[in-house]
Each structure stands twice: as structure tokens, then as C-alpha cells.
Amino acid sequence: MSLDHILLGLLREPQSGYELKNTFDTVFSHFWAAEISQIYRQLKTLERRGLLVSWGEPSDKGPPRKLYETTAEGRSELRDWLAGGPLFADRRVPYLAQTLFLEQLKSREESVRFFEQLREEIEIRLKVLLEIDAAVLLEQEEIEVLEDTDFYGQLVLNHGIHRWRALLAWVEESLAILRNDSPSSEMLHQAGDLARHGAPDSALSEGQPS
């Protein structure tokens, strides 16, 4: 399971379950979600398997914290996971299933609205990443060589920017086709060509209003 390995990776530095939850809600939120209850349970399982150790520590506010840290076996398990090569598990994309069934609404307008909502969502996500990117750029303005941690973090950030830009391009393209009602196969494949060879510039997007 990937969550286990993520916990092993994060717990190179001792942390509590509560802190881990914050990490998931901030840095990891763009590519991994985890509930606090699941984190607590998984931490216990990993400790039982000897991949983590834990100890209590008093807290400034609230009840005592319980810190976890990766053991040697845990680190070895993590290495195996990474050495096993990249894992794809994002085999469930609801909005694509919805797109396929849009036809059953029998209303071109509702389909257009669907894609407009999609565009809004994507724009928000892209904007968030671009802001983080800008902030990181400011922070690092004077630094010459990056810490490895930051370096891979920047790669992940770049991934998100690529991803949402591509999705946005797809939505714009789809909207342009949708608005030009009674679409012909010619139009679709014109669009397909853009996907295949890359747009010279956004010739299709924002064409004619509905």
C-alpha cells in the first residue's frame, strides 16, 4: 500500500500523527489525501511490523504527543518501494465518466455548463500552484544550489503545473467544439491534431461565444 510507504518516507524526521495529518492537508494535498483516523491506524500497524518506533512526549497545549520514527527495516522497505519503479494508481477519474454520460442529458447547454465548471475548478488549482511556485522562487532568489528535498519538491510542483495546463487546454478545446453545435468529425479531428502536435497558439480557445 502506498500510504504505508509515504508514512515511512515522511517519518525520517520524528512526527506525531497529528502533524502528519497537517502535512497531508498542505504539501501533499495536491496528490495525496489521507484521513487522520486512517493515519493513526496505519501508524500502529507499521509499528507492530517493526517499520516504525514510537515514544511519548509532553505537549505545550493539549494531551501528550506520540512521536513516530522510521526504523532501519522501515528505511529498507522504503528503498524497495522506490526501486520497484514508478507506480500508477490513478485509475479512477470521475469527471471523464461523467463526460461520457453527458450525452444522456440531451442538452448541449448543460454540457457546456459542465465544461465551464470544470474550467473554473482547474483554473483555481492551477492558480494555487502558480502562487506556490512564485513564492518558492522569491524564497530562493539568492540561493545558488538547492537542497535535494526542495529540488524534488520543485519537480512535483512542475508536474502539477504541466498537468493542470494540459487539462485546461483540453477543456478549452472541448468547449470550442461543443459551442459550435452539431459537431462534425472534421472538427473533432482538427482538435485532435492540436493534441497530437501541440497548438501553435491558442487558435481554438475562446472562439465564438455561446
Place this chain on the structure above:
Amino acid sequence: MSLDHILLGLLREPQSGYELKNTFDTVFSHFWAAEISQIYRQLKTLERRGLLVSWGEPSDKGPPRKLYETTAEGRSELRDWLAGGPLFADRRVPYLAQTLFLEQLKSREESVRFFEQLREEIEIRLKVLLEIDAAVLLEQEEIEVLEDTDFYGQLVLNHGIHRWRALLAWVEESLAILRNDSPSSEMLHQAGDLARHGAPDSALSEGQPS
């Protein structure tokens, strides 16, 4: 749950659980996975809830088939799902978590290998979609106006092409940076700019060999 709604969408035409499984393994395989055992279970639940009806029918080969079809309530449920706007649920991307922890391997070579494996996987996926696209194009060569079903299917196909191309671009970019060892923040942000404004042409990809 999305699987429920996908079943409701597919069962506008009566089908058996076995047939549905084939649909998931072929057309849906690029964005949705479902096990046959789960399909059978969910069909029962949906029938119990009155969103589907079923009846037996003799089969040419093997045991009798059990066909399901969406009821009026089922169709209404589907409409609500679509009207609720696009759903994002792909919040688990293992290879990005792995990328963040690559730093712990402390071996630039292993990181490069990781990205090369990633590239191979992506190239396979992209190739498959391009082949489907080419086949669809051939099939539709003489047809003027598309059926709505095929139309939305083509949009979903375009999505995949956009998606994998963008991911491939990210991998190439990351590889170029990785191979240029001891990366500076300057290099990373050069790459970031490409992501932000779009590459003029693949100036970065396939730079210097390892």
C-alpha cells in the same frame, strides 16, 4: 459513489454483469477500473435500492444471463450526479509521492532510472491512445455528423492524449535537469517557465546522454 453512477449510465441499455466487466476492461480501462466481483455486488445493491431492475434470459453458451436496466429513479439519480458538476477524485498519485522521496536514495543515477522507467510507461500509454485515435479516424472518414455517444467518447480520448503528452513533457524536462548534476535554482526555474508559458519547441528534451 462513482461506480454506482457509472453502472446507472451504462445500463440505459440492458446488460449483464459479465458484459459490463468487458466494457470496463476495454473502453473504460483508461480512466476506470472495476473488478467483476464488485460489479456483481453493486448491481445487487442498486437493484435493492430500486435504481435498477433485472431479469433472467437464456444464453447461447454457458449459464443463463441476468440482465439489468436502469429505472426511472436510476435515471434521475444519474441526472443529479451529472448536474452536481464535475468530480475530481484522483487524489492519489503514487509516482509523485515516490518522486518526493527519491532524495532519500541519495543516488542521482537511481533517480534518473526512475524517470526513465516513468517515461517508458507513459510512452506506452500514449501510443495506445494514439492508435485508438487513428483507428477511430479511419472508421469515421466518410461520416459527416457524429453520434453524440461517439462525440463524447472522442473528447475523452482527446483528454488522454493531452494528459499523457503533458506528463511526457514533464518527465523529459525533469530528466534534462536531473542529468545536469548539481542543479541550481536557476535551471529549475528555467524549466518552470516552460511549464508556465509553453515550450516553443522541445529545446530541453533529449539534451545530453547520461
Place this chain on the structure above:
DNA sequence: ATGGTCATGTAAATTGTTACATGATTAG
């Protein structure tokens, strides 16, 4: 005192995966 954040967890329900069981019909 009321609500927010800190901090721990358990329990139940749902969803997803893997393994197993059964039996008919057809092609080699």
C-alpha cells in the same frame, strides 16, 4: 462559558481486491 486548535483514538460502514467455487458450451 464558548469555541478553536491541539492531540489522541475507537467503531461502523462502505468500497475495493484477491481467492475460491460452480457449471455449461465450444474449439482444438
Place this chain on the structure above:
DNA sequence: CTAATCATGTAACAATTTACATGACCAT
């Protein structure tokens, strides 16, 4: 007769989500 495909499902387990329970400490 053997394997593949057709076709149904159950059982057990694993992963995830949602709801609930508890209590300290801090600011208004």
C-alpha cells in the same frame, strides 16, 4: 479430453471514509 470463454456468484481480507468520544489549553 482439455483449455478457453461464457456466466454466475460467495468469502475473506484490505483500504478508506464517516461518525463518534475524550480531554487539555487558550483566547474572547
